[in-house]
Amino acid sequence: MAAPVRLLTHRCNGVMNRNYRSVIALRDCLSRSYRVQRGVSSKEVRQTFTEFFHELYQHKIVKSSTVRPRGDTSLLFVNAGMNQFKPIFLGTADPRSEMASYRRVVNSQKCVRAGGKHNDLEDVGRDVYHHTFFEMLGNWSFGDYFKEEACGMAWRLLTEVYGIPSERLYVSYFAGDAISGLPADEETRHIWLSIGVPADHLLPFGMRDNFWEMGETGPCGPCTEIHYDHIGGRNAALLVNADSPDVVEIWNLVFMQYNREADHSLRFLPQFSVDTGMGLERLVSVLQGQRSNYNTDLFTPLLSAIQQCAKCPEYSGRTGDADVGRVDMAYRAVADHVRTLSVCIADGVYPGMSGAELVLRRILRRAVRFSAEVLQAPEGSLAGLVPTVAQILGDSYPELYKETGRIMDIINENEAQFLSSLKLGRRVIERTLQRLEEGDSVFPANVAWSLHRNLGFPVDLISLMLEEQGMCVDQQSLDELAVENNTCQTQNSDGQNLVHLDLHSLARLQTDQVPHTDDLPKYGYSLGPDGKYVFQPCHATVLALYCGQALVSEVSEGQRCGVVLDRTCFYAEQGGQSHDHGYFIKDGLQDVLYPVEAVHLSGGYVVHQVTPADVLTKGDQVQLYLDEAHRLACMVKHTATHILNFALCQLLGPSVEQRGSHVAADRLRFDFSVQGSLSTTQLQTIEESIRNIITENHAVYIEEVPLARVNDIPGLRTVDEVYPDPVRVVSLEVPMSDLLISQTARPTSVELCCGTHLLRTGEIGDVVIVSERQLVKGISRIIAVTGDDARQAREAGQTLGQEVESLSARLAAVTSPSLSAAYRLAKDVGVLTDISLKLDQNCKKNIS
Template sequence: MIRLLTVLHRPPWFRSGLVRSCSGLPPDRTAARIRNTFLNFFRDRGHLLVPSAPVRPRGDPSLLFVNAGMNQFKPILLGTVDPRSPMASYRRVANSQKCVRAGGKHNDLDDVGRDVYHHTFFEMMGSWSFGDYFKEEACQMAWSLLTEHYGLPVDRLYVSYFGGDAAFGLPPDDETRQIWLEIGVQANRILPFGLKENFWEMGDSGPCGPCTEIHYDHVGGRDGAALVNNDTPDLVEIWNLVFMQYNRELDGSLRPLPQCSVDTGMGLERLVRILQNKTSNYDTDLFTPLLDHIHQVSCVDIYGGRKGSSDQEKVDMAYRVVADHIRTLSVCIADGIHPGMSGAELVLRRILRRALRFCVEVLQAPQGSLAGLVPTVTHILGDVYPELHSEKDRIMDVINENEAQFLSSLQQGSRLIHRTLNRMENKHGLFPASVAWSLHRDLGFPLDLVDLVLEERGVRVDREELDRLISENHKVVSESQSGPQSQLSLDILSLSELQRLGVPHTNDSLKYQYSLDRDRYVFPACCAVILALYDGHSLRSEVSEGQRCAVILDRTCFYAEQGGQSHDQGYFTRNGSKDVVYPVDAVEQVGGYVVHHVTTSECLKTGDQVELHLDQVNRLSCMVKHTATHVLNFALRKVLGPSIQQRGSHVSAERLRFDFTTKVSLSVSQLQQVESCVMDVISANQRVYSEELPLLSAKTISGLRTVDEVYPDPVRVVSVGIPVSELLNDQTDKQTSVELCCGTHLLQTGFIQDLVIVSERQMVRGISRIVAVTGRDATRARELGQAVAQDVDSLSARLAGSTPSSLVSAHCLAKEVGILSDAVDNTPIPQWQRRDLQNQLKVLQRTTNTTVRKLEVREAAVKAEALLQKHGKKDILVDSVDTDSLSVVMKTVNQLSTAAPNAVVMLLAHQVHSGKVLCACQVPKGSASSSLLASDWAVAVCQHLGGGAGGNAVVAQGTGSSDNIIEVLRWAEQFAVQKIQR
């Protein structure tokens, strides 16, 4: 009977054959059909289907842990989209997006695991209208899809809308309420809510507006109105329809948008739960294979789906946390985000360590279990996101490496906690919040674990101070993520006003129109007319002296910052006058307009004629670096293989930076081969070709290198050595550098002159960063490398020739090795040479350290023998020795303690020239003098000297200052006597 009822209540799309049955289907098969139904529905209604963007585009440092769909189409909503981009023509769009919500405004991390419907990663099926339809059609399509195509019962659906906010002068969205009434939703199921629930904002500024949400009641047969937006697991939001009709200004005010847009999003996981008739998202096919795998590697009972605080309920929470977080980790790492110490990387690090804690502590899974779940994630999601298959091994490597680091951090953190507790004067007082916060921030030690460790010792953290530190950190992180928004960046309203006024897009073709004349680059002159001025708030016809403003010209020869290349530098002069200059601080491209940020020396007006003066040295340096970057990309693929992928780059006049995928850092030999390959291209002085082509035609070129970003159409193709037309017509099989690129390039590779890789290191597991210099800087780097190499060879020869006979000379040699090591580490020299010299210096360091230790032991033995002859085997031996080495003082103390095992020993060394005093002591363990601890003795003496010390009950050492060593020796001995006699 139960099975029969289930069949009868399946929605029409199950019975019609779209999905015949959930049971027996491979994981994600049901989700795939639900996803396809959504996309087909909107395609049939004129929506363009576009692929999901990465969680973070390659090389983009910004934090994208919010609705990824919104970020993908953000240029359209802000009006900044390149008019040549296919995105500029979007009117109706639909897709299914990868979304991560674990930081910033949209943060679900702390809820994950506690309930059965929050996730850090989820799929958001969305539809968009950019100036096309608005509220009525959006609501009608949403209701039709849910009730007619997915077959959701109307009596289980509730609708919320924006009820207005008098404080902000926002009226209720009665228009939306009326639309729902006309669709047929009962009035008692249309509920008003405030700003928090039903007013969507992109951030502190930008497009925003009211939203209406559709909620589903999993129980049914009741009046659930009071449960809407009440964080109830059985009545949850499934679809949000955002109506962007305002722009939030920097001052907090709202202005109507010139073009209204719609952004809707429905969580796939929640919809699958509904259509599979499950009580939890984690009971669907998207999660059950993961939960089964977790059970196989854990030492706990099978997942039971419980929520609460009992032991078994905590185990079920751990199941959910690990299953959710491993999906997030897999998707983010595959898209180029790795656990780190700032921004998105820091958030991902927190997710990883949260997953590891639950995996190890609660599920009792062995090390490596978390990474072992990645193949299951790939099995579930790999058909939708194929990059999971290609990146699977790297994802597992990153997780395993971070797990080892975290377990080490836990041990280190535990030792620091106990050391801090031992130093606390009041053993039951407040634990320093600064230490707890440092543990959490620097070592990733969970704060709740700090509380558990302290609870065992009857101590608690200074919670008030800790909350203050956390609050300050959140403020700093928030400010760093949002970044200082330029007051001169055109907003959507000013861009719309420019279009309304008919201001044409800037003609910037002159930036490419330079030539070679007798080995000298000639850049075209450029005179232009000011079409618009912007003061950060509105368009102006005039800007007075001393103001910063944005200037839009009819034409320009300046390159706007884009494609990883820095903007051009230079200045304007007005109306032919050479006496008054207007420095250009920045150049950016916004919505087809090239915007020059200028500081006015005198009044500027629209209609003024200006002459543009390009900093040609700066431009040429950028051209050199950009072409060199392309050649470097080609050389890396030639040496390391075609699987190398670019993960970001940046070009400035000073240097170039290039990020790429590779499992390990390059060897000395590989670095030399890459440089040699680059130098071959430079020496050949190959011609650099560029041509603008339709995007589809360009993508047919064999060997074309691209990155994950939206390219304009037509697109610029840059090729080295072979004309683009030959590559396009497939007239050659010769390998060469060919990329889609909007940057400015050399016309011949010989102008690079030279290239040296001065740094190469793994930024995170699987991604390396190269920093290189060119021209004279490269030549200088080679010269410096030779000079440092000669110094290392000279020192090696001296060490090989004779062994130092005195400790002073040995210390001098060790110091020389240290100085040379610093020079090798920090001087801009070829990276292959740096690695080679570092290896040589490590050998020299070991040799000098061994020599120093032997001489220290020998000197300590001599001093110990002299002190024994002077004092005999006294119970308390306090004296001074003549040395500048704390290590010698400690070794002498050790030898005295060995010769007189029952004595307490303290030695001081007074450096007369500086007044510094070195202190070391040892107290035999378990002796009659057990009331004296070495650490207490050293701390007391060094504090008496105005310094500090550390150690344990047996050995300790420290430093201080004094001009009267005799008085200090007397004081130290009296302290020991008093402690022992108690």
């Protein structure tokens, strides 16, 4: 039973605050907590968490980021609530962005743990608490409150608001580590004792359980965890951290106070922070009086929906040997996996062949197999569960409602593809088992690898299917085959290891009051009298040199380093646009060039990666020279990308959404949502629309607008990114002032964009779409070229067109395979307009 309502006072940073509005909010929360045992809903649990920290402790509510990490290549999926705040912990947040102002925040974050370091996929279904998708409730302090306040807030929420009996709670804290030389966290222990946690419910543990680290390097610190005893009426201290299903961890409070250096040593962080995480699914099971997460209202509607279409007994919650035929395991796996599929697809991650997409493909195929073979549900049943997922989670994540139809289409399409493979694979496994000698329990690795490579069977699914037959695969031989025949795609990183400022160096720059780089000169260009672009010269001072994870005063010849200048005209890679190329010349040393290999942003500083051809010293004066041809090519492609986005929207309607883009000097790439692949006629229409805008030579207007006013801009198109304040708005033909005054959408392109653009559209010259294909159902990718490359593509198309006309004239004598080859060649050349239309009209009907 919850504690009586009382006026709560709390001290934050030495200031006593009696917030009567917050007390009223707490009273309402407390009144709900009295109903916990009568069935508090998961929606109420989630809402109470955010309201508690927002109303009582002035935390800003931040919406969940997508499950696809923003700019973090170290992760396949967002797997913890703190992922979106890593720029704050690492000191790299753009100082102009809203994130840089965060001090206290709270949210519920969508997380996926499948693949990579944190991988729960193979455990899902076997027990009643593992998930691939889950929600992480969390509150954060960035250099604000620390241990005492964090512990007090957590205890108050659990015991007074949620009404969890304090005698069922156990708390662990960091016991210290002799090897690392870390002392026990006695401060946290004394805080918990002062709050009222009994000494026999307060338990010390070592590095494995109570010291949290972001990765091999980076912010880390001791943590304290709160555990819940499902049984009660006993002392369950010995079951804490003992993998007992009866005593489970529900909340982890991490105290970020160290940084793990590259040499594995620990240094104190410039500012201490708090990072907490509590799994919603596990908390709801506690508050709804359930031992299994799958018996809560987050899952029971799904289990009921599965049972309605399955040809097997209803779900009964059994595990292990008691689960005859693994029916209940299948129920849990399908329920979990359809949640993961729905959330990932809604966030732009689709089943594919590499990285996160490959992991999602494995999840989908695992779900299809359980649904079709174990539960004997008809084809289409898996997609039929998506509306139920939206009903459960859609209030918090409305994108699930919006994308329901597309999610179902993608699942259905992938299910149909895999079911045919599944039948064949099942026959292969059965034939192989029949050929094995009696008593042989090891399945041949070469057959398993063939199923994986040729039929797309996930290795863990093969193992699971064999396990059901009392068999196992020869894992060592399978691993050897995987190494031998490695088909995984790898990303080519151009051979350069980028120089990134580390956390302490960033903090030192800020402590030394080194000003953030003034990069406005990158926009300093104009059209000269001859119609050519003139880029303003840029003279700068070397403010900092970074080499070997340290700030230095001088670097020698041939020593790769990061150079921070007081100002720069170089564009750092961001917003989908490639970084600039060019070089420095040092004053007084005009014949020595310092080539700039890469340019990136880090916490408001533009870092130029340079391998000096001579000594470079802090305080040196340098002249910056852009590779103007490279920059201009990127400007052409970026403006063309905006026009392409607008043309697609005009043709297909405002439901078309940008799903990614990349602007390089040689081409542009644009991903967008669309129901099916575009026809040749549609591609012709898009190209014609783009050419009209180029011919009309519209002015390109670029203005800065306060972030708070962007919602007032009619017709504005945005993507899911963190924008600085103020933000740059790029519009064609119509100035921003006119758009804001009229409040009426004009038929023109208006986008938020930090990239570099042409001043008039006529300088693009021409645009040719060289390829268009569906990455997955509902998402297409266009590759296009401009200028001379576009002209050459058209000339190649005309030549090929003449060949096709010749082929068409001799159509009766041409075999179908030859004609098919000609059609594929037309596609590969990349001319999808006139030539493809001729093929469509004259030849495609004869191609088998």
